[in-house]
Structures are given as structure tokens and as C-alpha cells.
Amino acid sequence: MSIPFDRAPTATTDTQLSFDSLGAPLHEVTFVIVDLETTGTSAGKSEITEIGAVKTRGGEVLGEFQSLVKPEESVISPFVARLTGITHAMVDDAPSIRSVLPSFLEFSLGSVLVAHNAPFDIGFLRSACERLDYHWPQPTVLDTVTLSRRVVGRDEVRNHKLSTLAAHFGTEVSPDHRALSDARATGELLHRLLERFGGYGITTLEDLAAVRQAGWAKRQAKSHLAKGVPAEPGVYMFLDGTRRVLYIGKSGNMARRVRGYFNASENRGRMAEMITAAQEVSCLPCAHALEAEVREIRLIGELAPPYNRRSKNPERNSWIVLSDEEYPRLSVVRSTTALEKSSAIPLGPFRSRKSAQAVKELLDTLYPVKRCTARVTAATLAAHRPCVSSQVGQCGGPCAGVTDRQTYLSGIADLFDAMGGDFSSLRRLCTQRMTRLASEARYETAAEVRDAMRSAMSTAARAESAQALRAVPEILAHSPGPDGGLDLAVIRHGKLAAASHVRGSRAVADSSAAIRATAEWVPAPGPFPADTDSLPEETRVLSQWLQTATLITEQGAWSLPRSGANFHAQESGTVRLGDAV
Template identity: 45%
Template sequence: MDYVVQGTLDELGTPLSQITFVVFDLETTGVSAGEHAITEIGAVKVRGGEVLGEFGTLVDPGSPIPPFISVLTGITDTMVVAAPKIESVLPSFLEFAEGTTLVAHNAGFDLGFIKAACAAHGYPPPAHPVVDTVVLARKLLTRDEAPNCKLSTLARIFSKTEPRHRALADAQATVDVLHALLERAGSFGVHTLEELRGFVRAPTPEQRRKRHLADGVPTGPGVYVFEDERGDPLYVGKSTNLRNRVRSYFTAGETRPRIREMIGIVERVRPIACATALEAEVRELRLIGSAKPRYNRRSRFPEKMVWLKLTDEPFPRLSIVREVKDDDAGYLGPFTSTRAAEDARTALHEAVPLRQCTEKITSRTRRSACALAGLGRCGAPCEGRQSAEEYGLHTAAARRAMELDVTPVFSAVQARMERLALEQRYEEAAADRDRLASYVRASARMQRLSALTSIPQMVAASPAAGGGWQIHVIRYGRLASAGVMPRGAHPTPFVDALVATAETVVPGPGPVPAASAEETECILRWLESPGVRLVQVEGTWSLPAGGAGRLRARLDRAHPAPEPHRRREGRPMR
């Protein structure tokens, strides 16, 4: 990596050895600065490699701490009951940090909470210079040195302090990471704060040299494919303005290490123009799934989704499978991991006493029952104590819970969680909460998908720029055709032509019979966006009356789901 610092005697800047840094970290009740609160602040003031002071305090968030946060951080409601509230802590922290440069790992997260607290209590937002050790690490470290830029990973390399989701300990670890990165930056001629900030923003020589690859890319929505010298896809993306998006890869704004690495070997950019933004999003998913470019992380392996299957046999059981077959079995999913499917299976077993053994059982089977029979968790059909007809009642209840009504599962697991909480077995209750969340979220997702994928054909429209309409033909949850109807055009012949030229879709088995779950979810998001109108619908678009959506909303308020992958990939997860 080459870096040249150009300056004059008047532009030497402030040496890093003379900069006072306040390295800080927060613990919070959630991930949204607007909805959640701070539970702990830790900060370390350093200059020239010497620690000048430390600041650390618990903070009363003013509301109960979610159990999963307590499990993660070790901070409980009992610990913060006598702690000061943020309105008392904030002035002290701002005074501690006055006149310094703020440092944090993934600084946007922590600063977001500080700014929200300032706004809520009448303080101006911090105007300090900011150094983000995540951004700095991406610029200075290779993947061979650090597979990712999580604080725990970097601390194992550069610090003797182990981050443990407690604010002061994490800040102390970040101090060591900062010093190691500043020492590394010195080898690139970076010795002042001004040079450091310029170094982070500077494009690489490869980015500057290959800017011409964006010259022939058109404007408008579409998909872009970065290819190597053999024409193999390296990276696939989409944009509503292809030219602007592709150009951004060759500027200082692109700091992701693996993308900068990809720029070093890319030889051409192949644009694929699309009629609409939805078509571009769908084409991107399909291309990533088929080509599996090595620099894409998201959506590369849709076939690795797993399902929870209620098997089709005399005494059905719950099995985790990778394929949906054309049989009479019941399916729940898809799940993004086997662990999530196992959690959902455990939740369903709590509500319905299905057998949990893996052997094939018929009405003639006779063998000793397992411990579950003694616990009342199984009717022991293996011993002949339960007929196929009697067991069939449990099978029907499980299938209904999987496909229509999750209430029995929700009630059974919630009752167990309450019992465990009364016994102060909080970690077990938290594990049950996670299992219930996996079940309810998977059920809500499948019900939304199935509602659309059961429709043979749907035509929908949304307003387009210039007064026209974006028209999409959707068949069994798959985008079959897209076009933009000009302003003033008669809709009937345009829609008829679009339908006539649309892809023929032959549905397969299961809840997602014609497209990936991600593609159908893209279409659902578009259908639910403002201004979309249904033009034609074959069949009925509806959700079950006892559907999981209402319970998912309740769960999400109490226990937010992990953030999905952001569209700009590679952002750190704390």
C-alpha cells in the first residue's frame, strides 16, 4: 500500500503524541439510540501512550433491562437500581471528554447514543474530532492478520485485556488496539491527527488507477458485475443509478478491506440495465446465488437454508432437512441455520408431545420406551401404548401450529419461562426465549411467504418518475416480468403485453415453490411500500386469522431480532 503525505511547514498539524484521546465504550439496553437507553459508560483518557484517567459508571436506564442483554453483559436490574440516571452522568462524561479527540470501536453506534442523550437533555452534540478504530483497522490490517475487525478479534492480537461487554474493560482493550494501529500507521508516514484523518479517507493507488472502469456504465437502475481477467464474477451489486454506484468503488469512500482487495484484481465492470429497482434487486439475488462471487458474503448460498419437517409416516416426528419434497409432510421455514431450526423444534416439542426418537415406528413396533415417556412428554407409540389414530391428534396439532396458529407453542414456552424465572433460573429462561423467538419468527415469515406464493399470478403497479407506472408481474412469488408504462399510455394493452411476455413459472413443492425466500421477501417489501396498487390478482391474498405476525410484533418489541446484513456489506457487528 502506497501513501504519500504532502504538506508544508504551516500544515504540519498536531503530532499524535500530543493528542489527548478519550477512548470510550457504552453498554445499552438495545441497538437503537432512539428507542433504547445507556446502562454503562466506560472511558479512558490517554496521551502519548500514558493513561491520564479513567471514567466508569453504571447508568439507570429508567426501564427494565431485557434478559438477553443481562445475559450478554452481566448487568442486571438489581445492579442499576441505585445507579445515577443519564441526566446526572452525561455532564460528567462531557466534562471528562472536553477538548479531546474521541475514540470508539464502531464509533457510530456509541456516538449515536451520546448524541441522543445530549438532544434529550438539552446539550449540544459533541463536536470533537472522532477516530473509529474499526475504520482504521480496515485500512491498516490484512485479512491474514485479522479475519475480521471485531473488538474481540483485535484485542486477542493487540491487547492483554479481554473485552467482555462491560464498558470500561472494552474501552481499556480499545486503548491497546488504538496504540497498536497508530504505531502501524506511523510506517505509512502518518504522524499527526490531520494526516491520520486524511490517511483513512485516501483512496488506494489501485482505486485511482482503475477509475476508468466506471466510464462506460449507464445511469438508471440495474445490476453491476465486477469481473476478473477471465470474465469470472468477483462481486455483484445493484443500484438505482449504476454509474454513480460503480464510481463510488474507486473513491476514498470505499474502505472495506476485501472490496479494496477485489479492486486490485478486477479488469472490467459488466452492467445489466433493468427496467425497475425491484427487477435490479431480484436479478442481483439470482446472480449471486448462481455465480457465487467470492467477494459477496450475502445471499451466496440460498440452498443452505434448512427446514423443519413433520415427516410423512405412521408416527411422524420433527426432522431438520435441506430439501422440500413433493409429499404430504408439513414444513416450517426456511431457517438460516441448523441451530435456529433446532431451537424451533425444541419450542414445538414443549407444546406438542411428539416422539423425539429417530427410528421408524409402525403399529407393530414393540420396544422399550425412552425417558420422555416417563416424563409425560411422549405417548410411547414404540411400546404400543398409543395407536396411530391417537398419535394423529398430536400430529394434527403440530401441523396446525407450524402452518396456521402458533398460540399453543407461544403459551407453552411462555409458561415454562415464567416458571424458570420464579425459580431464578434466568439463563435457562433466556434460552427458552430464544427458542420461542426462532419459532415465532420462522412461522411469521413462512405465513407471509405462503400467502404470496400461493397466488398463480399478480400484477401490481407503483408510481414511476416522470408520471409513469412501474408494472410487475409476479407468479407464485417469483418476479416474472417488469416494465415502466409511460405517462399517458393506456394501461390495458401495456399490462396485457407485459403478461404475455412474462416468464412461464411452474411451481414446485413447499411454501416457496418458484423462487428463493429472499426474492419473495423483496417482492413483499415492494408490495407493502407506499403507493403500490394491485392491478390483477388470481386467487386470494390473505394471512391466517391466528397467524404469527401479531406475536412476532410483540416479541420484537421485547426482544429485537439481530440486525440483518446491511446492504453495504462488511460493517462490524459488536
């Protein structure tokens, strides 16, 4: 059961929040608007005949670059000559791309490249760099075609060609298919578009670079929902008009993350749908990112928001158990009652019933365990009618009296070991089966065996790690915070009981005593899952955090068995050290 926010034992922080950098303001960004003339349309086959570029910042022209380029192999066709006015006679004495390209790269270094139909121009520049073995600097690139399609409607222009847009906005320079003139016109167009984006609240380069998909303006109209969101760690919730929670997320900086939903950096279709329905954003500030992640897990598990996918429905976890029968058989269950009736340690929890079923089928195949659901009674033994599995030799036939109980249990002793985390026999049997299947060219079936084995071992390793942490009454630890401070956490029986953030090591002692005194009481876990237990994902997150944290105090021993599930999983390469948690 998760802790309600208004009663959560979270200590206050004494750290002054720093101002959230919202990105590079557009008026401070240096743009290099570039245009190329070429011998054709293919960057791999055609060559550049002219480069024109304009460098601007804050609307002021800082410099220009222009050069004709002599093609080394390509021929300027009559059509291209008529279109651009560039002829062979004009480029005969021009420098080659080997001389021009380094000068252009130096001119544009550190700037944002802008072009109209940028994939064309940037594609030629990248191709030239690759051909000449020059380093391509990976600049940020903006395409004025893409930008114009987001803020210039179909009711304004019939298309988004440079000439059409230049005429629509009335640029001083008209494009004429010469590189420098077209670059100047594109530069004017860029600043006209930036004025329009400013009306939508787009004032930084990061916001502008994120404008890609349709529907952006509609989402941007709801950007007012992000106002007032604090620039600190925490959990944010999108709510509809009835205050139903639509989506829950967490971030180390809620203001920056929530703004991203409205500035089009979020390109998932279902998120666009969620933003359309959202009417409110509610926030819970947390002491640090770890607490935010834990509270997100708890809230998603409790509220099951429709637009969240991860962490939902933790009650749907599945286990593989051996039934409480005279001749036990494997089954996939979800209820705690079924776990309590198991005659062996349950294997799980699996994150989906499908993966649990795949592992069960593998175990049924590898071990001579009873598969049929019929109860073994005197009547069934007298009838002596073995099930199909018995007839094909997949089990000892206990349902027909072919095998007595003691012999049957001895035959599946290795299965009991595997359920308890000793995967020696499982690894050996899987290796043998995969080798045989591969020799028969049944590679897909062999891959299914491999995947099921990995699923069984990684699941058992996670469960073992969680059980080890839940056995510890209390751990107090800290890790470095993003501002040079320290993030403190009290973990009791695998559950986050308190969290705090302090500025420096001198405040750790006082803050530690305070959060321990106010931390949530967590009961010791029983042998089977209970409502008071921490969620498996929460325990996993805490275990991962502790891998790099510094322990302050510890009650009890936090350790893993030397030859348990984690040992076998790491030895087989299924997981690496620390991955299982």
C-alpha cells in the first residue's frame, strides 16, 4: 500500500533551488543559413557547384560566404545551367570542393545550420565530407520547410517552396536559384518564422528543434498548464476535467519535463491524445530523484492511469508453483492463496503471464513432472489409463500407477532445486536440448529454449535480490545530488521510508537523525506476498540505487547467497553483476 502524498514522511530540504535553465534563447543563437547549387539531385552521384551562406545572430548579419565550386567528375547539364545560370565556363577557374569545403566548415563552426529543404543541402555537405575524409561536426540543423509547415497554414500559401514563402512574407531578397541569394532569402524567412513561433511561446533553440510533427500548435495552445510547475525533483500528474488522473510521470526537473509535452518534444501519438484531454497538471515535489521514482511507481500501481504503460497492475504478477498434491505438478498462478499451498518455493514474480507460461512449458519439457490435471485416485490407478504425456515418455505416468510417489518425487528433485534458485540442472538440460535442436536445424525452437531459460534465471535473480533487501530492517544511505549536495534515504524492509536532501556532509548527521525519527514504520515481510510489502519494482529501484550509494548505518546484513540464483545467472551470462536487481 503506497503512502498518501499528504501524509508522506518526507523531510524538507535546506537547499536553495537554482534557476532552471530553459535552453538557449533564440536571439543569442548563431545561425548559418546555407544554400547549395549542384549538378543534380543525388548526393552520392552529383557534385556541388556553388555554396552560399549567411551568418546571423539576433537578426543581425555577421558575415557571408560565397564560392563557386568546380565539379571534379560531374557535368553541368543544360537544364541545370538554364535553372541556375551556372555554366562550365563559370566554374572552370573556380576552386575544387577540396579547397572550398574546409573554408565553409570553419565559417559555420559552432553555429546552427539552417536550410530550406535541409536534407538536400546537408546531405550534399555530409557526403562531401565523407568522400574527402573530413570530420563532419554534427551541428544542430533546422529546416525552414518543416518550420513553415507548422505555423503557415494551407489557407495562406499553396505550397512551401522558397519562392512562394518569400513572396508571401515579402522578403527583401528574392530567390533566384543562386546560392547566396537563396541563402539570404532563407535567412529572412527564418526570422519571419521565428516571430510567429514567439507568439506560441517558443523562445529557445531546444523548443524550436523539437517542432516536427503535426498537431504541435494544438498542444502548444495548452502550454499554460505548465505554468507554476516547480523546477525541482518530483512527480507530476495530468488530470482531465473530472480530475481523473490520465498520466503520471517523474523528473529531476518537473518544469523542464512538463514543458516538453507542449513544445512538441513528445512525439508519441498517445501522448498527443492525452494532452488533448488534459485540463490540469498536479505536482508533488520530492526530496530527490530517487523519491520521485519510488512515488511514481506507487501511484501508477495504485491509480492505473490509462496513458501509463509501465508499473501498472502490479497485482497481475505471475508465479510458477508446484501444486500441493500427492504427485505435484507445475501451474501458473497469481493469487497469494495458491502460493501458500505450494509444496516448493515459488518461482517469480514474472512480469507477464505469457513469460511465466513459457518458462513453465520449458520446465515441463526438461523434467519428468506430471502434466495432466487428473487427481490420482484408486479408481484412476485401477483403470490404468496413462495420459498422453505418460504415453510419449514425458513423465513417469503417476496417473496410471506406473510410478509410485517416492520414485516420482526423486525424479523431480532437480526441479525442486531449480525452483529454489539452484539452476545447475536447468542450465545443463537446456544446453543439451539447445544443442540437439540446433543439430536438427530447429533454430527457432532452440532460441525459445534459450529465452525461457534466461527469463527463469533473471526472474529468480531479481526475486532473490528483492528478498535479500526486504530482510534488512533498516538501511540509511546517501548518494551525490545534482547540485553538489547529498541525497539521503531510509530504506526499511525494501521500502523507501523517508527521504531528504542536504547541502553538504556536515549536515548529514543532523538530517539522518531527523529522517530516521520520522520515517515510516514498515513491518517485516512474511514468507508470501502481502499488501504491506514493497512493490517489486520499488525494491528493484532501491537495490540499483544502493549499488552506488554510500551506507551510513545498517541494521542486519544485506547479502546474497553465494551459490543462489544471482550466482548462476551471472555465471551463465544471463545477467551481469547488479543487473538482476
